[in-house]
Amino acid sequence: xxxxxxxxxxxxxxxxxxxxxxxxxxxxxxxxxxxxxxxxxxxxxxxxxxxxxxxxxxxxxxxxxxxxxxxxxxxxxxxxxxxxxxxxxxxxxxxxxxxxxxxxxxxxxxxxxxxxxxxxxxxxxxxxxxxxxxxxxxxxxxxxxxxxxxxxxxxxxxxxxxxxxxxxxxxxxxxxxxxxxxxxxxxxxxxxxxxxxxxxxxxxxxxxxxxxxxxxxxxxxxxxxxxxxxxxxxxxxxxxxxxxxxxxxxxxxxxxxxxxxxxxxxxxxxxxxxxxxxxxxxxxxxxxxxxxxxxxxxxxxxxxxxxxxxxxxxxxxxxxxxxxxxxxxxxxxxxxxxxxxxxxxxxxxxxxxxxxxxxxxxxxxxxxxxxxxxxxxxxxxxxxxxxxxxxxxxxxxxxxxxxxxxxxxxxxxxxxxxxx
Amino acid sequence: xxxxxxxxxxxxxxxxxxxxxxxxxxxxxxxxxxxxxxxxxxxxxxxxxxxxxxxxxxxxxxxxxxxxxxxxxxxxxxxxxxxxxxxxxxxxxxxxxxxxxxxxxxxxxxxxxxxxxxxxxxxxxxxxxxxxxxxxxxxxxxxxxxxxxxxxxxxxxxxxxxxxxxxxxxxxxxxxxxxxxxxxxxxxxxxxxxxxxxxxxxxxxxxxxxxxxxxxxxxxxxxxxxxxxxxxxxxxxxxxxxxxxxxxxxxxxxxxxxxxxxxxxxxxxxxxxxxxxxxxxxxxxxxxxxxxxxxxxxxxxxxxxxxxxxxxxxxxxxxxxxxxxxxxxxxxxxxxxxxxxxxxxxxxxxxxxxxxxxxxxxxxxxxxxxxxxxxxxxxxxxxxxxxxxxxxxxxxxxxxxxxxxxxxxxxxxxxxxxxxxxxxxxxxxxxxxxxxxxxxxxxxxxxxxxxxxxxxxxxxxxxxxxxxxxxxxxxxxxxxxxxxxxxxxxxxxxx
Numbered sequence: 001x002x003x004x005x006x007x008x009x010x011x012x013x014x015x016x017x018x019x020x021x022x023x024x025x026x027x028x029x030x031x032x033x034x035x036x037x038x039x040x041x042x043x044x045x046x047x048x049x050x051x052x053x054x055x056x057x058x059x060x061x062x063x064x065x066x067x068x069x070x071x072x073x074x075x076x077x078x079x080x081x082x083x084x085x086x087x088x089x090x091x092x093x094x095x096x097x098x099x100x101x102x103x104x105x106x107x108x109x110x111x112x113x114x115x116x117x118x119x120x121x122x123x124x125x126x127x128x129x130x131x132x133x134x135x136x137x138x139x140x141x142x143x144x145x146x147x148x149x150x151x152x153x154x155x156x157x158x159x160x161x162x163x164x165x166x167x168x169x170x171x172x173x174x175x176x177x178x179x180x181x182x183x184x185x186x187x188x189x190x191x192x193x194x195x196x197x198x199x200x201x202x203x204x205x206x207x208x209x210x211x212x213x214x215x216x217x218x219x220x221x222x223x224x225x226x227x228x229x230x231x232x233x234x235x236x237x238x239x240x241x242x243x244x245x246x247x248x249x250x251x252x253x254x255x256x257x258x259x260x261x262x263x264x265x266x267x268x269x270x271x272x273x274x275x276x277x278x279x280x281x282x283x284x285x286x287x288x289x290x291x292x293x294x295x296x297x298x299x300x301x302x303x304x305x306x307x308x309x310x311x312x313x314x315x316x317x318x319x320x321x322x323x324x325x326x327x328x329x330x331x332x333x334x335x336x337x338x339x340x341x342x343x344x345x346x347x348x349x350x351x352x353x354x355x356x357x358x359x360x361x362x363x364x365x366x367x368x369x370x371x372x373x374x375x376x377x378x379x380x381x382x383x384x385x386x387x388x389x390x391x392x393x394x395x396x397x398x399x400x401x402x403x404x405x406x407x408x409x410x411x412x413x414x415x416x417x418x419x420x
Numbered sequence: 421x422x423x424x425x426x427x428x429x430x431x432x433x434x435x436x437x438x439x440x441x442x443x444x445x446x447x448x449x450x451x452x453x454x455x456x457x458x459x460x461x462x463x464x465x466x467x468x469x470x471x472x473x474x475x476x477x478x479x480x481x482x483x484x485x486x487x488x489x490x491x492x493x494x495x496x497x498x499x500x501x502x503x504x505x506x507x508x509x510x511x512x513x514x515x516x517x518x519x520x521x522x523x524x525x526x527x528x529x530x531x532x533x534x535x536x537x538x539x540x541x542x543x544x545x546x547x548x549x550x551x552x553x554x555x556x557x558x559x560x561x562x563x564x565x566x567x568x569x570x571x572x573x574x575x576x577x578x579x580x581x582x583x584x585x586x587x588x589x590x591x592x593x594x595x596x597x598x599x600x601x602x603x604x605x606x607x608x609x610x611x612x613x614x615x616x617x618x619x620x621x622x623x624x625x626x627x628x629x630x631x632x633x634x635x636x637x638x639x640x641x642x643x644x645x646x647x648x649x650x651x652x653x654x655x656x657x658x659x660x661x662x663x664x665x666x667x668x669x670x671x672x673x674x675x676x677x678x679x680x681x682x683x684x685x686x687x688x689x690x691x692x693x694x695x696x697x698x699x700x701x702x703x704x705x706x707x708x709x710x711x712x713x714x715x716x717x718x719x720x721x722x723x724x725x726x727x728x729x730x731x732x733x734x735x736x737x738x739x740x741x742x743x744x745x746x747x748x749x750x751x752x753x754x755x756x757x758x759x760x761x762x763x764x765x766x767x768x769x770x771x772x773x774x775x776x777x778x779x780x781x782x783x784x785x786x787x788x789x790x791x792x793x794x795x796x797x798x799x800x801x802x803x804x805x806x807x808x809x810x811x812x813x814x815x816x817x818x819x820x821x822x823x824x825x826x827x828x829x830x831x832x833x834x835x836x837x838x839x840x841x842x843x844x845x846x847x848x849x850x851x852x853x854x855x856x857x858x859x860x861x862x863x864x865x866x867x868x869x870x871x872x873x874x875x876x877x878x879x880x881x882x883x884x885x886x887x888x889x890x891x892x893x894x895x896x897x898x899x900x901x902x903x904x905x906x907x908x909x910x911x912x913x914x915x
Contacts, residue, residue, distance in 0.1 A: 088688070118688055159757075175758065183651070383805060
């Protein structure tokens with residue numbers, strides 16, 4: 001089976017959850033003797049001009065094995081369309097040359113929704129599956145289903161509601177945007193959702209329920225064989241892993257930590273980057289919280305991390321906190337924390353609710369509630385019995401081979417449907 | 421009561437008259453006569469700027485001049501305009517500006533009986549451009565600009581129309597006469613502007629392919645929905661194989677990018693498609709007329725750039741494209757973006773525009789839409805909307821040019837879309853009435869359903885409000901006596 005993976009970015013170009021998932025699947029497919037995989041990663045060549053060769057719309061990833069890049073110069077952000085002649089020609093020839101049996105698309109950003117039409121035109125019988133990694137098709141607000149003006153999760157994606165986040169647009173704009181995505185998605189044989197929550201949101205939006213399957217993202221363990229988890233003596237080190245952006249809820253964690261530090265010493269370690277993408281208001285809010293910090297509170301900003309060192313970094317904290325205020329689609333950090341047997345304290349937001357079993361392998365709180373989180377942190381500090389219980393309750397994430405098998409099953413199912 | 425002419429004060433304040441007539445009692449009669457005949461009109465002894473102001477001046481390089489300001493008309497009885505450009509004086513004589521109510525002026529002057537705001541549109545024939553411009557009203561210098569910025573005609577038109585919004589925004593009865601007075605002047609400017617425009621082909625795909633019909637889409641400035649619109653039509657057009665799409669771009673921004681995108685579109689959808697760019701904004705009529713002129717199909721389909729077939733059942737829209745309208749003009753049921761009925765055809769009716777202060781009333785036409793406000797959905801079964809459609813049977817229905825289907829021969833026989841309307845609005849109703857006047861019929865195809873993503877709740881710019889106002893005046897003037905108007909009772913009961 002010739003299996004083409006089309007992704008937004010490649011981890012070698014820029015790290016990110018969706019491209020990691022795409023690359024992991026590509027790699028596991030390469031190990032499958034029945035599969036001949038090839039990967040095509042769309043990138044924004046304005047940000048990464050070093051990958052854009054003049055006149056070449058497709059170029060090989062240096063030292064990559066069957067991995068190619070599709071650099072683009074422009075992208076219609078609202079509709080996720082490109083319509084580039086040179087690129088269309090290159091993609092057409094690429095598809096004709098590789099003739100995949102399956103095209104697995106992981107994103108429309110910089111891929112362009114018309115890619116689906118072109119693929120159908122060039123290869124009418126190709127099976128197209130599409131992994132929905134976030135909510136961009138149904139939410140123009142960074143694909144987060146988070147109403148920044150209200151500071152709350154968006155539960156209603158009706159076009160008139162979108163105007164509340166984007167007053168410069170009209171309801172018709174969002175009706176048309178939805179139409180563009182739906183029309184392109186009609187060309188997809190089957191969708192993959194990493195969580196039931198994400199699946200349900202897309203079903204509510206209009207994708208037929210039987211066209212979306214849930215397959216967890218899978219994880220390749222980094223934990224050495226025979227490794228035993230350890231913890232600090234005071235069990236008061238809480239780690240945050242992720243981007244320093246508004247919807248990740250660092251402010252909630254810090255407010256909780258400030259409250260707890262009034263009675264107990266607390267240490268917060270922040271591993272993440274992209275602070276530049278946080279809003280000015282948000283950074284100001286965080287700074288204000290930090291000004292109120294007591295001497296009992298130690299906060300360390302450790303900067304960015306990668307999957308290569310995340311296991312080791314996880315072991316430097318006792319607890320991993322995911323205070324997201326947006327409905328996380330899956331929660332890759334949970335997989336990474338579990339790998340290091342760190343109990344996760346997470347908000348009950350989106351896909352996280354499916355992953356953390358409260359009191360079994362972690363603890364949960366209401367999204368945005370610093371009070372609830374403070375109570376949990378207070379309970380956790382120095383509580384070895386709780387830590388042992390939760391850490392011992394953690395099971396391994398679904399392995400990549402299993403995830404790949406689940407994809408193959410879906411591909412086969414499409415075949416049966418087509419044959420029927 | 422005894423009234424005395426103060427000849428001494430008049431002579432003292434006007435040295436030229438003192439020198440001519442003297443200042444003693446013997447000069448009384450001469451000075452009195454001068455004051456009566458000239459002095460009061462020349463505002464002698466009055467500080468002009470206390471009673472008349474010139475607040476805005478626009479000048480085109482073709483000699484068009486617009487003046488706007490206010491005056492206290494109890495003291496300002498005449499409006500004699502002189503324009504000095506460089507070394508040449510142009511005496512435009514006594515002009516009749518459009519006077520309108522200005523509450524801010526009334527609050528100061530205290531005159532609630534007469535309109536104090538004025539707006540005048542003038543023309544200097546044979547203007548020789550120069551840097552310095554002076555404007556005198558009643559021989560008083562009101563404006564002195566040493567480095568005039570002359571506007572090109574399109575710029576003048578836009579700015580001048582924007583200034584007219586103070587008239588357009590008033591109740592139509594207050595300013596209908598002004599619209600009727602100003603329209604001929606604007607029509608002349610509009611005509612000059614149109615004459616200077618050109619069209620050029622910017623993109624052509626399968627230009628020689630034989631076609632039976634031509635879809636004409638005229639854009640203004642933006643093409644943001646075009647590719648999505650074309651994509652929504654592509655499947656049906658590809659299947660049909662005999663339809664070309666002609667896109668006309670008026671003042672199109674980002675044309676080069678659009679050309680690139682259309683090429684990419686045609687790589688996926690192999691349909692005859694062309695883009696023609698106008699050097700300016702030819703408006704709805706001239707743009708579509710150009711499309712009709714270059715169309716190769718026998719049947720023309722005029723389509724706004726915000727028209728889409730229904731999402732759930734596109735064939736309910738696209739089937740409309742492929743039938744022959746015969747000698748009639750065909751329109752379709754149009755629905756809002758949210759799927760609710762926008763209208764099932766239009767009608768036109770008359771109101772009385774009145775101005776109680778001037779004691780004048782006159783008919784002014786209005787274009788209305790059947791079915792607007794009804795809760796029919798684009799996905800509703802035919803029997804749900806049938807009673808609505810039955811209710812309008814027999815009415816003189818018009819079709820919105822948002823979507824028209826007509827044979828080219830018929831379109832030409834009517835004379836194409838009228839280009840005497842500025843930019844847009846009312847030309848489609850005019851065409852419909854002209855067509856019906858030729859004994860032809862207009863049919864709203866009840867089986868055809870289309871989504872019209874017309875902007876909702878967007879405020880119209882000032883110049884747009886003005887040309888709508890002028891066009892309405894023209895439309896009213898042309899068709900006030902037409903027997904194709906729907907009467908008042910129909911207007912009160914039909915929805």
